[in-house]
Amino acid sequence: MAKYIFQRLVYMFITLFIIATASFFLMKQLPGSPFKAEEKLSAAQLEILYEKYNLNDPLPIQYLNYLGNLFQGDLGVSFQMNNQPVTEILMSRIPVSAHLGIQAMIIGTIIGMLLGVVAALYSNSVIDYASNIISVIGISIPSFIFAGLLQYYLGVELGILPVAFWGSFAHTIMPTIALAIFPLAISARFVRTELIEVLGSDYIVTARAKGVSNATLMFKHGLRNALIPLVTVMGPMAVSLMTGTLVIEQIFAVPGIGEQFVTSIMTDDFPIIMGTTLFFAFFFILIILVIDILYGIIDPRIRIAGGKD
Amino acid sequence: MENILEVKDLNISFDTYGGEVKAIRGVSFDLKKGETLAIVGESGSGKSVTTRAIARLIPSPPGRITSGEILFEGKDLVKASEKQMQNIRGKDISTIFQDPMTSLNPTMKIGNQIMEGLIKHQKMPRGQAKKRTVELLELVGLPNASERVDQYPHQFSGGQRQRVVVAIALACNPKILIADEPTTALDVTIQAQILELMKDIQKKTDSSIIFITHDLGVVANVADRVAVMYAGKIVEIGTVDDIFYNPKHPYTWGLLGSMPTLDSNEEELVAIPGSPPDMLKPPKGDAFAPRNEYALEIDKVQEPPMFKVSETHYAATWLLHEYAPDIEPPEAVKKRMKGFAKTGTIRTSEEGEKS
Numbered sequence: 269m270a271k272y273i274f275q276r277l278v279y280m281f282i283t284l285f286i287i288a289t290a291s292f293f294l295m296k297q298l299p300g301s302p303f304k305a306e307e308k309l310s311a312a313q314l315e316i317l318y319e320k321y322n323l324n325d326p327l328p329i330q331y332l333n334y335l336g337n338l339f340q341g342d343l344g345v346s347f348q349m350n351n352q353p354v355t356e357i358l359m360s361r362i363p364v365s366a367h368l369g370i371q372a373m374i375i376g377t378i379i380g381m382l383l384g385v386v387a388a389l390y391s392n393s394v395i396d397y398a399s400n401i402i403s404v405i406g407i408s409i410p411s412f413i414f415a416g417l418l419q420y421y422l423g424v425e426l427g428i429l430p431v432a433f434w435g436s437f438a439h440t441i442m443p444t445i446a447l448a449i450f451p452l453a454i455s456a457r458f459v460r461t462e463l464i465e466v467l468g469s470d471y472i473v474t475a476r477a478k479g480v481s482n483a484t485l486m487f488k489h490g491l492r493n494a495l496i497p498l499v500t501v502m503g504p505m506a507v508s509l510m511t512g513t514l515v516i517e518q519i520f521a522v523p524g525i526g527e528q529f530v531t532s533i534m535t536d537d538f539p540i541i542m543g544t545t546l547f548f549a550f551f552f553i554l555i556i557l558v559i560d561i562l563y564g565i566i567d568p569r570i571r572i573a574g575g576k577d
Numbered sequence: 578m579e580n581i582l583e584v585k586d587l588n589i590s591f592d593t594y595g596g597e598v599k600a601i602r603g604v605s606f607d608l609k610k611g612e613t614l615a616i617v618g619e620s621g622s623g624k625s626v627t628t629r630a631i632a633r634l635i636p637s638p639p640g641r642i643t644s645g646e647i648l649f650e651g652k653d654l655v656k657a658s659e660k661q662m663q664n665i666r667g668k669d670i671s672t673i674f675q676d677p678m679t680s681l682n683p684t685m686k687i688g689n690q691i692m693e694g695l696i697k698h699q700k701m702p703r704g705q706a707k708k709r710t711v712e713l714l715e716l717v718g719l720p721n722a723s724e725r726v727d728q729y730p731h732q733f734s735g736g737q738r739q740r741v742v743v744a745i746a747l748a749c750n751p752k753i754l755i756a757d758e759p760t761t762a763l764d765v766t767i768q769a770q771i772l773e774l775m776k777d778i779q780k781k782t783d784s785s786i787i788f789i790t791h792d793l794g795v796v797a798n799v800a801d802r803v804a805v806m807y808a809g810k811i812v813e814i815g816t817v818d819d820i821f822y823n824p825k826h827p828y829t830w831g832l833l834g835s836m837p838t839l840d841s842n843e844e845e846l847v848a849i850p851g852s853p854p855d856m857l858k859p860p861k862g863d864a865f866a867p868r869n870e871y872a873l874e875i876d877k878v879q880e881p882p883m884f885k886v887s888e889t890h891y892a893a894t895w896l897l898h899e900y901a902p903d904i905e906p907p908e909a910v911k912k913r914m915k916g917f918a919k920t921g922t923i924r925t926s927e928e929g930e931k932s
């Protein structure tokens with residue numbers, strides 16, 4: 269197991285290196301200049317700024333400098349925000365996004381799971397069809413549409429929740445709902461399919477033939493086996509939440525990492541773009557790794573296989 | 578001997594998109610204490626449905642017991658509530674299923690799977706249940722039982738898993754053990770061991786066994802009586818000797834004719850022509866008539882009742898009617914019947930093992 273995790277960490281490192289390189293060169297292709305907003309700057313002043321941030325060096329040199337700093341954990345300083353270090357900016361933004369993301373993930377999967385279980389138990393009933401419609405809507409309609417609708421109805425028409433900004437728990441409700449709909453829809457579908465399959469399997473008949481009660485049958489034999497595979501879709505779900513925050517934080521003016529990322533792209537703030545990209549990549553790989561390990565822990569078939577080598 | 582189970586005129590239907598499938602059409606039989614009843618018949622004849630109905634394990638929907646009685650110790654299980662059935666399943670009536678690879682819960686330690694019944698039915702505390710589980714695993718011939726209780730099904734081979742399934746079924750010393758093709762998925766040596774095991778345990782506990790199989794050789798070895806099923810009915814029932822030495826139904830002749838024996842060569846194997854009827858629209862008259870070269874005119878119009886051949890032996894064929902022409906089984910089958918007697922395939926093989 270330890271060897272396996274170490275191996276995965278090495279791969280993670282290589283992947284991050286490739287992403288850092290690719291995003292560095294891609295970013296250099298972005299049109300415009302970080303300082304284009306300061307229109308009053310003269311050519312000479314611009315030249316001074318370029319010089320200061322080493323933007324006049326040949327590309328390979330810039331690249332090597334960048335990598336060198338990266339290895340020391342230095343992501344550079346923002347061009348736009350008073351030379352604030354990128355790591356500092358990320359650190360102030362991540363907790364906000366994490367708060368939203370975790371809240372949405374937990375609420376989405378729990379409600380989705382319940383919906384899926386009920387739909388499986390009463391398959392082909394009205395409840396099942398209703399859950400199916402909710403899932404299809406949740407999967408096919410992008411989250412920003414929900415965000416807009418929520419803002420309009422709950423925020424403007426009814427006025428029961430703040431339309432935007434960050435501060436109290438009330439501020440988190442609408443963005444959480446908007447973000448939670450996708451994981452909710454996915455897990456409802458997934459759990460329904462898995463549970464129906466599990467409940468039709470031979471070992472459920474064996475358990476019934478033992479005389480166990482319906483509750484035991486459902487929870488000990490059915491749900492456990494149906495929920496284990498849900499862990500595998502948690503990874504993609506977390507990633508979709510990540511991309512969801514890019515838009516949702518913008519719409520609700522939430523000071524999270526997604527909002528920062530979008531703003532930085534608009535202003536060509538290279539170090540922040542780079543830093544955020546790397547953070548997203550790191551987070552993505554980490555999630556996949558954690559989920560693989562988690563899966564091994566809860567599924568005995570994989571646990572043993574992993575333990576042998 | 579006293580009957581532990583009496584099935585009376587059982588009818589079971591499945592509601593499908595195509596319509597009502599009448600899978601079981603008037604099955605009656607009884608099971609005595611300590612005996613082994615084998616049920617044979619082609620695929621789809623209703624063997625599994627009949628036996629699953631006894632433990633009320635038919636999924637509903639689509640399945641439905643439309644009429645009939647299943648009297649277990651005099652009590653009608655058809656009318657029993659789900660709660661009452663839960664107290665009977667696993668305790669009085671146990672079932673062993675065909676496929677050991679899929680009939681164990683993959684994420685539960687096998688010890689826990691065996692203990693479940695003990696804790697539920699015998700109210701054993703966990704520690705005692707675990708001890709009993711180890712004993713059971715030793716009983717079914719699994720080495721290192723005390724270690725293996727904490728392992729998961731994927732750590733067992735197919736034959737070992739079937740032993741675990743047998744241990745689950747035997748845990749509470751059931752009065753009736755239903756074995757639905759328990760050895761079909763296993764190789765021949767393991768098959769023999771599992772059969773031996775079931776026979777041993779039956780002797781010790783005096784339980785009754787209903788044994789479903791396609792293998793007439795196995796029937797000859799393990800059964801006291803045989804029921805032959807065709808298209809949702811029992812067409813012939815009798816002792817092993819009745820069925821093997823004095824079969825009366827042309828379908829039974831067909832089954833015996835298609836059974837390979839050690840000294841028969843290829844040409845002598847006769848397959849039954851045609852295929853079973855579509856149970857969505859069962860034919861008028863005898864369902865076997867279209868495949869029966871001895872079919873009489875009346876077979877096409879009216880279903881034959883059960884005719885009594887002897888105290889133990891009944892068959893549903895118009896050939897047994899007093900006005901029917903005298904028809905002998907085909908030569909190949911007669912030769913085979915003589916062969917059974919000569920080589921002692923039937924019964925005596927058991928005595929042979931013992932001596």
Ligand SMILES: Nc1ncnc2c1ncn2[C@@H]1O[C@H](COP(=O)(O)OP(=O)(O)OP(=O)(O)O)[C@@H](O)[C@H]1O
Binds near residue numbers: 591593598627639856
């Ligand atoms: N869930 C179901 N839905 C519809 N029809 C069913 C269902 N289960 C069984 N049947 C029908 O009941 C009939 C009897 O099936 P059963 O499984 O008892 O056959 P069997 O004799 O056990 O065959 P095999 O030897 O292949 O196991 C078949 O015609 C089958 O189509």
Ligand SMILES: [Mg+2]
Binds near residue numbers: 624625626757
């Ligand atoms: Mg069957």
